[in-house]
Amino acid sequence: MTPEAAEEMAARGFASIVEGHRPQIFRFLLASLRDVDLAETLTQECFLKAHRNWKHFRGDSSAMTWLMRIAINLQKDYWRNRRVQFWRHTLAHAVELDEAGEWLPNGERNAEQQMLAREQVAQVWKAVKHLSERQRTVFLLRYVEERELSEIAQATGLSEGTVKAHLSRALGRVRAELRGTL
Amino acid sequence: MNLRGKLAVEIEDPAVAEALNNFKASVSAWSEAAYNRPRTVVNPARPGWRPAASWTLGCVLAAGSLAGGVYEWHHRQDLARIAAMKAAAQMTAQERAAARQSAPASAPIEAAAQPTPAKAKANEEDSNLLATVDSDVSREVPAAMEPLAQLVEENGTN
Known part of the structure; x- marks a missing residue:
């Protein structure tokens, strides 16, 4: 060649x-x-x-x-x-978080479900805003981009254990926000 | 088990899983809309005064250098003319001096001291020529200095 x-x-x-x-x-x-x-x-x-x-x-x-x-x-x-x-x-x-949360695909949902979904999205955005830079990166790669833990570790240069730890903390924050305990 | 299943197991809580699903769908919808939005490319318009200013500046510089060249040429011409006149006057004076030296030594000193009419005429011509040269030289003085030059001349004659 x-x-x-x-x-x-x-x-x-x-x-x-x-x-x-x-x-x-x-x-x-x-x-x-x-x-x-x-x-x-x-x-x-x-x-x-x-x-x-x-x-x-x-x-x-x-x-x-x-x-x-x-x-x-x-x-x-x-x-x-x-x-x-x-x-x-x-x-x-x-x-703004509220504006970012407005985006939802037009699925087969009634108005109430749409409103509930919007509220949930806004709460997740709120939790994401308060995550550290690493936690946010790891969280987004896992739950938005749906990447494997090994891929996230490679992309971030962290060990898989550290990735898991960041994910766990981020998820804890989201859970607390959804339960309204923050 | 696929990744989605793994994620559901990882999250455990169905409410959190649902919220995260909605979050992912929301981010995807927003990203898709932003990614596919029509983009307008604005051609940055050049301000019109720039080329005009460059042309003006270029013309001014060209005219300035041309005028400078013409002035310098005229100045050199004048200087050459004055130098030629001075050289001619000097040569005449030298010729006269040579003629005086070649005259007979027996001539009385008084006669030499008393200028003959021919000599007087020659002296007068010389002084006229030198006066012309002086006035030409004095014309080289800038116009603004002319009154001062005249004043100096008048003081000299007094």
Whole structure:
């Protein structure tokens, strides 16, 4: 295979990766930040970084786990580098919890069920808001992205035991919020 | 057991499981709507004054350098003319001096001291020529300094 052909094949492979995983990365960042514009920007940065490092991707983990790791690091870097601006921006642009909880798919529910579901979603958002950065990341990866514990451990760089501990605390917080004991 | 089943077991509490299901559905719906929203790309319009200002500045610089060049050329021409006139006057003076030295030594000193009409005329021509040169030189003084130059000239003649 000529180098040009290999390059073209790699480019095609990356294009399919972008097409397949972009919505998930965006969803994870949106849930983490509650800011559509910021989530879009970081999603773009994530894929730009992935494209630059695509030839170094050895396939030790799945492409999704690798991309998620990049997204988590980007979010962390953004927070570290622009601590003040980040929070100022996030506070200014983040969608209010009630508004975020308004989104529900139109399932076969009556008005009462819809209202109950909205209330539950708002309570979960409230609990998520008070989680630490790591707890939130682990919680979202597990219960929104439905990732395996081993994948979460790989993506976050934590051990599976630590992931379980963070999940347990996060779940405890959500449970307490739903029971109205917080 | 699939992941969903595992999650249900992990959560234990059906109410929490239901809430988390709704939360996931809500986040997905929101994300999908945000992801698929139409995006308008705004072409950043360049302000119109920028190219105009660049052109104006360019024209001013070009005109300035052209005017500077023309002024310098004229100035050099004037200086060359003055230098030629001075050289001519100097040469005439030297010729006269040479003519005086070649004149007979026996001529009385008084006669030499008393200028002949021809000599007087020559002296007058010389002084006229030098006056012309001086006035040309004095014209090189900037126009704003002209009154001062005239004053100096008048004081000198007094």
